[in-house]
Amino acid sequence: MSTSKDFSKGLPTQHNVLDGSKLRVLIVHARWNEKIVGALVNGAIEALVERHQVPHDHITIETVPGSYELPFAARRLLDVSTRSGAPRAITATQYGYDAVITIGVLIKGETQHFEYISEAVTHGLTRVGLDTGVPVIFGVLTCLSDEQALARAGLTEKGHNHGLDWGSAAVEMALLGQANVMPHTG
């Protein structure tokens, strides 16, 4: 049984060896809650580049106003990626990216806006992934306070930047099903 002392948040590290050097990754992030979103985006990029060797020029970053726009933008940007003449991704889909990381920070206010947006974004992003066959990483924090959001972006003393996990999740999911890429996890 783990205690709070040896409990560490985030993904375990055995998949950090996955080679993402041939992958093309799209990051779409909201501009709401800019400071927190910025830290999460940086965490995702750090994981892609430093843990998984994704080349900087294989990472495309686009922004949208708020989290509600993320599902539409993810789908639209995937669709135009097939028409842009960009080099093809390594996965066998018609799209130019092997994975999409969507990032936003929803913080509960006084009304039910938070609940409606959270639910719509969650379902929308799930749908984009299943409809396109391109893994869509759910990098949307749904927080009840500013403090919760800051901690999950690694901006507090004991916080953990979830963007790091999202970068690794994107690589793992992009490589899913490809021969000889999964480390033996015993």
Ligand SMILES: Nc1c(NC[C@H](O)[C@H](O)[C@H](O)CO)[nH]c(=O)[nH]c1=O
């Ligand atoms: N309140 C938050 C929003 N709200 C904006 C919506 O996401 C959307 O842009 C607007 O309703 C227009 O369609 N977005 C966040 O990302 N975070 C929030 O806390």
Ligand SMILES: CC(=O)[C@@H](O)COP(=O)(O)O
């Ligand atoms: C995430 C939200 O929708 C929220 O920030 C909106 O705040 P409010 O409910 O006070 O309008």
